[in-house]
Amino acid sequence: MQPSDPIPEGPERRAALTADVMARTGLNPEAIEDFLRAFYGAARIDALLGPSFEGVADWEAHIATITRFWCSVALMTGAYHGQPMQAHAHLALTPAHFSRWLALFEATARAHFTGAGADHLMERARRIARSLEYGLVPLRA
Numbered sequence: 409m410q411p412s413d414p415i416p417e418g419p420e421r422r423a424a425l426t427a428d429v430m431a432r433t434g435l436n437p438e439a440i441e442d443f444l445r446a447f448y449g450a451a452r453i454d455a456l457l458g459p460s461f462e463g464v465a466d467w468e469a470h471i472a473t474i475t476r477f478w479c480s481v482a483l484m485t486g487a488y489h490g491q492p493m494q495a496h497a498h499l500a501l502t503p504a505h506f507s508r509w510l511a512l513f514e515a516t517a518r519a520h521f522t523g524a525g526a527d528h529l530m531e532r533a534r535r536i537a538r539s540l541e542y543g544l545v546p547l548r549a
């Protein structure tokens with residue numbers, strides 16, 4: 409799709425937007441899954457984040473869910489239907505968890521993707537992390 413082409417309406421619209429984002433960023437579902445395996449491989453052994461992941465019963469199920477989430481967020485595939493806020497409610501996350509999560513996510517993204525791909529993910533990761541943090545961290549500890 410050229411920048412001057414109109415974005416199609418109807419059923420082709422989502423596919424056109426996804427194809428456009430993939431072409432601009434170099435991101436695609438397989439590369440996103442590989443990146444997420446690396447990120448969670450590091451997060452689960454991280455001194456601060458690791459303990460929160462000890463309760464994950466099925467890592468393959470988590471990778472599948474989180475891949476759908478990131479493909480929906482970054483590629484607009486619409487494949488994720490879940491409740492991220494509720495999934496974290498019992499974890500007692502603090503601002504330090506969010507800043508460590510973002511630093512590790514960014515280091516892993518920069519190692520896996522071009523600048524445009526990593527920037528695209530980070531813009532969304534920061535926005536969603538901020539909204540989860542506002543929702544989850546109590547006003548007074």
Ligand code: HEM
Nearest residue numbers: 460461464470477490491492495501505506509533536537
């Ligand atoms: C601040 C540190 C964070 C920790 C320790 C953490 C930990 C977790 C854990 C333990 C789960 C449940 C996994 C399972 O039982 O299968 C989960 C789910 C999830 N997390 Fe996080 N998380 C953090 C931040 C984030 C952020 C910033 C995002 C998004 C940008 C995110 C997105 C998700 C999503 C989409 C799910 C799946 C929810 C569902 O089941 O539909 N998490 N996380």
